[in-house]
Amino acid sequence: xxxxxxxxxxxxxxxxxxxxxxxxxxxxxxxxxxxxxxxxxxxxxxxxxxxxxxxxxxxxxxxxxxxxxxxxxxxxxxxxxxxxxxxxxxxxxxxxxxxxxxxxxxxxxxxxxxxxxxxxxxxxxxxxxxxxxxxxxxxxxxxxxxxxxxxxxxxxxxxxxxxxxxxxxxxxxxxxxxxxxxxxxxxxxxxx
Amino acid sequence: xxxxxxxxxxxxxxxxxxxxxxxxxxxxxxxxxxxxxxxxxxxxxxxxxxxxxxxxxxxxxxxxxxxxxxxxxxxxxxxxxxxxxxxxxxxxxxxxxxxxxxxxxxxxxxxxxxxxxxxxxxxxxxxxxxxxxxxxxxxxxxxxxxxxxxxxxxxxxxxxxxxxxxxxxxxxxxxxxxxxxxxxxxxxxxxxxxxxxxxxxxxxxxxxxxxxxxxxxxxxxxxxxxxxxxxxxxxxxxxxxxxxxxxxxxxxxxxxxxxxxxxxxxxxxxxxxxxxxxxxxxxxxxxxxxxxxxxxxxxxxxxxxxxxxxxxxxxxxxxxxxxxxxxxxxxxxxxxxxxxxxxxxxxxxxxxxxxxxxxxxxxxxxxxxxxxxxxxxxxxxxxxxxxxxxxxxxxxxxxxxxxxxxxxxxxxxxxxxxxxxxxxxxxxxxxxxxxxxxxxxxxxxxxxxxxxxxxxxxxxxxxxxxxxxxxxxxxxxxxxxxxxxxxxxxxxxxxxxxxxxxxxxxxxxxxxxxxxxxxxxxxxxxxxxxxxxxxxxxxxxxxxxxxxxxxxxxxxxxxxxxxxxxxxxxxxxxxxxxxxxxxxxxxxxxxxxxxxxxxxxxxxxxxxxxxxxxxxxxxxxxxxxxxxxxxxxxxxxxxxxxxxxxxxxxxxxxxxxxxxxxxxxxxxxxxxxxxxxxxxxxxxxxxxxxxxxxxxxxxxxxxxxxxxxxxxxxxxxxxxxxxxxxxxxxxxxxxxxxxxxxxxxxxxxxxxxxxxxxxxxxxxxxxxxxxxxxxxxxxxxxxxxxxxxxxxxxxxxxxx
Numbered sequence: 001x002x003x004x005x006x007x008x009x010x011x012x013x014x015x016x017x018x019x020x021x022x023x024x025x026x027x028x029x030x031x032x033x034x035x036x037x038x039x040x041x042x043x044x045x046x047x048x049x050x051x052x053x054x055x056x057x058x059x060x061x062x063x064x065x066x067x068x069x070x071x072x073x074x075x076x077x078x079x080x081x082x083x084x085x086x087x088x089x090x091x092x093x094x095x096x097x098x099x100x101x102x103x104x105x106x107x108x109x110x111x112x113x114x115x116x117x118x119x120x121x122x123x124x125x126x127x128x129x130x131x132x133x134x135x136x137x138x139x140x141x142x143x144x145x146x147x148x149x150x151x152x153x154x155x156x157x158x159x160x161x162x163x164x165x166x167x168x169x170x171x172x173x174x175x176x177x178x179x180x181x182x183x184x185x186x187x188x189x190x191x192x
Numbered sequence: 193x194x195x196x197x198x199x200x201x202x203x204x205x206x207x208x209x210x211x212x213x214x215x216x217x218x219x220x221x222x223x224x225x226x227x228x229x230x231x232x233x234x235x236x237x238x239x240x241x242x243x244x245x246x247x248x249x250x251x252x253x254x255x256x257x258x259x260x261x262x263x264x265x266x267x268x269x270x271x272x273x274x275x276x277x278x279x280x281x282x283x284x285x286x287x288x289x290x291x292x293x294x295x296x297x298x299x300x301x302x303x304x305x306x307x308x309x310x311x312x313x314x315x316x317x318x319x320x321x322x323x324x325x326x327x328x329x330x331x332x333x334x335x336x337x338x339x340x341x342x343x344x345x346x347x348x349x350x351x352x353x354x355x356x357x358x359x360x361x362x363x364x365x366x367x368x369x370x371x372x373x374x375x376x377x378x379x380x381x382x383x384x385x386x387x388x389x390x391x392x393x394x395x396x397x398x399x400x401x402x403x404x405x406x407x408x409x410x411x412x413x414x415x416x417x418x419x420x421x422x423x424x425x426x427x428x429x430x431x432x433x434x435x436x437x438x439x440x441x442x443x444x445x446x447x448x449x450x451x452x453x454x455x456x457x458x459x460x461x462x463x464x465x466x467x468x469x470x471x472x473x474x475x476x477x478x479x480x481x482x483x484x485x486x487x488x489x490x491x492x493x494x495x496x497x498x499x500x501x502x503x504x505x506x507x508x509x510x511x512x513x514x515x516x517x518x519x520x521x522x523x524x525x526x527x528x529x530x531x532x533x534x535x536x537x538x539x540x541x542x543x544x545x546x547x548x549x550x551x552x553x554x555x556x557x558x559x560x561x562x563x564x565x566x567x568x569x570x571x572x573x574x575x576x577x578x579x580x581x582x583x584x585x586x587x588x589x590x591x592x593x594x595x596x597x598x599x600x601x602x603x604x605x606x607x608x609x610x611x612x613x614x615x616x617x618x619x620x621x622x623x624x625x626x627x628x629x630x631x632x633x634x635x636x637x638x639x640x641x642x643x644x645x646x647x648x649x650x651x652x653x654x655x656x657x658x659x660x661x662x663x664x665x666x667x668x669x670x671x672x673x674x675x676x677x678x679x680x681x682x683x684x685x686x687x688x689x690x691x692x693x694x695x696x697x698x699x700x701x702x703x704x705x706x707x708x709x710x711x712x713x714x715x716x717x718x719x720x721x722x723x724x725x726x727x728x729x730x731x732x733x734x735x736x737x738x739x740x741x742x743x744x745x746x747x748x749x750x751x752x753x754x755x756x757x758x759x760x761x762x763x764x765x766x767x768x769x770x771x772x773x774x775x776x777x778x779x780x781x782x783x784x785x786x787x788x789x790x791x792x793x794x795x796x797x798x799x800x801x802x803x804x805x806x807x808x809x810x811x812x813x814x815x816x817x818x819x820x821x822x823x824x825x826x827x828x829x830x831x832x833x834x835x836x837x838x839x840x841x842x843x844x845x846x847x848x849x850x851x852x853x854x855x856x857x858x859x860x861x862x863x864x865x866x867x868x869x870x871x872x873x874x875x876x877x878x879x880x881x882x883x884x885x886x887x888x889x890x891x892x893x894x895x896x897x898x899x900x901x902x903x904x905x906x907x908x909x910x911x912x913x914x915x916x917x918x919x920x921x922x923x924x925x926x927x928x929x930x931x932x933x934x935x936x937x938x939x940x941x942x943x944x945x946x947x948x949x950x951x952x953x954x955x956x957x958x959x960x961x962x963x964x965x966x967x968x969x970x971x972x973x974x975x976x977x978x979x980x981x982x983x984x985x986x987x988x989x990x991x992x
Contacts, residue, residue: 022795059225166300174306
């Protein structure tokens, strides 16, 4: 896990403005706090996949939506992946937003960068396992991939028990810095 | 006739069954399918597993109902049906002589404030399961990681069934759950509502053993273990075989654990091996100690020496706190909480006794709010039974109830509440004859309260006697009587003691001197819980010194660390920084307006404050606000809109302006004349993502508006009630998710109906101007600067 300063700034709407000493110090502090309070955990499970019916093998789950269909075209397997920074990061950001809001928003952005880096590392491991035949990550809520399918991720990855991730009635996951996604595995030449 | 589970458990070992989900998967349950679905779709497979466990020697067969709750099965009636059927199948498979446990797992949602699950909703979800599973012999609530959710489940079990209740949580190797609850907090808080406390899942027997020892050090009830068969590999194969698993349980048995079973990855073979193991062993009797301790959901405080109770969240004699509570100024309360915790308070006293405030509503709310800010355990300072009960019910940890008196009415109303919710209780030595004036009278009342508390099952370790501090200036001999009574009580009982310290010096000059001396004398006499202001350094210094002298601070380590660089003389007022600031003030005499603007936009706080002070020498406060502060903020807003500054800079500028506003306000005879207007802000029901709303709040406050922040996940009625109550002209609503914007629509509709004079501005990641218009909002604000512009429009300041 790492915090990328350029990414953090991008999430904050930075477009090359002059950075003050206070900004520099907030960025540095946010990076330190973020690394100290995050407890990253990940889960990943591979399923056989039929890109015609959009069904995952052996679990009764079918993906819905045209966007995910296009994304997974030509794939014969998928990885469901999830990662979280843990609740302590939520508590940290809530506290900073009360006590030092400027540092709070920077830390929030740094935490987004951190969870993205966790997911990037996981994706890279999977890409290596699959000989580079993987797609990019695609998450519920993108385009017409319904957020309701978050429940499928929760169950298939046993996210409550393994990652400490909770899901609310609004289908939003807690801890807030939690990501779920599908990574497609394109059918190899041998299986064509 | 049904056998009684508790009687059976008292007679020897109890063997629970093993993993169910993992066994079902071996029997062909597709990954990700809710196991409880099989109760209806493949009951024979469920029965087969139950039967295998019964045959392996398990005394208790747990129903396949772990996830059969309404949050996971929202179709009305489905959860109850799956539960009832699960219990029926377990009973059918178990046969004669076995017990059936109604198995209850977490809802999968997180309780408030971090999640959206309210205590009452959690209670109702579990109540449905408890009622549907009424034919079981015992209820086992397991794999919990959220202490508040566990409490909701256990109370639902206690209040809707007469069955024994077993409660178990799941921890990582460090002894914390995913939500941060420690083994100690679990043991301390849950002992009052469970017949057994246990640890299950996540880890193998070897890794749970040290945690089990920690649990046994605080649990007041028998304990149980259901370990996993080690950790699974990537193919979900568990590593610890049946024989090895049973062998690892030998240590548990030696420690006095008599209730044993298995969790994920364990099989009927594992249970059979445990059966073999216990069949030639005699249970070891565990000596259950009653430890004096309190806790929040994530922090335990052992009362094994002097622990400080912070007194600041109490409106009595504190005008600012009274106003804050009446106005709902959560920031003021939050600052008091943070300061006391930072200053070293171990416990915080919470009191909201203000005329005009309904404590039965206000106290639970205040307790929930303070709990969201700090992990410091709380003391509910209130004698109204309904208020205390509501506050204790939803408080996840173990609190202190302050206080009961020797009056019959107080004892009969409050002690049962303390008992039910496992609270420690302050025994205030007054009764219907009033304040006692001798040592003997104090002792007599204390004895009576202690006897009454013990009668209903509150142990001495949970009783904290307050021998009453009277004012030494008025009744001089009473100080020594108080201390003599305190000392005598400590000798006679194993109770703890408390005193409000600062009362002693009322009416005297230089009160701190007398307070500190009294505090030291009282600690020496046996005071455990001084109630004081921890922000006064002398108070904490006396406590820290006492901890050294009494040996509580082993090796003086805490003292040495805290006071290593202690300077006894406060820095002189003419410090170098003040001198520099003065020089700068003079050099910047010209062009103040421009300079103030620059300081605010750059976030140069000290300098901005200095200029503001100088401007106030020449101008009145309102002119400073309208002539300099607001224009500076407008420029910041424009810069932000034009992309010349970015978000953290906007906030830093706003914070700087706020400091200047504070200085101006302090200069005004009537601070409210500087108030631009009152605005209610809320993140709508169902949504717990409030970072955007908080940014808007910061910015609006810094523009001089008074913001009533209702928080997140706010029900429609609460928003309208606040707007009506405060007669506000502007309300801001935020929502992050497409799924919650509908609640925004409902809130906007209700606001237009209930408070026609109130404008509504809305914002949030998924909102658009079109959608805002479609749901009837008066304005869509894309960011905090936009909301400040709209506020200026509403409150009619054309130059803003």
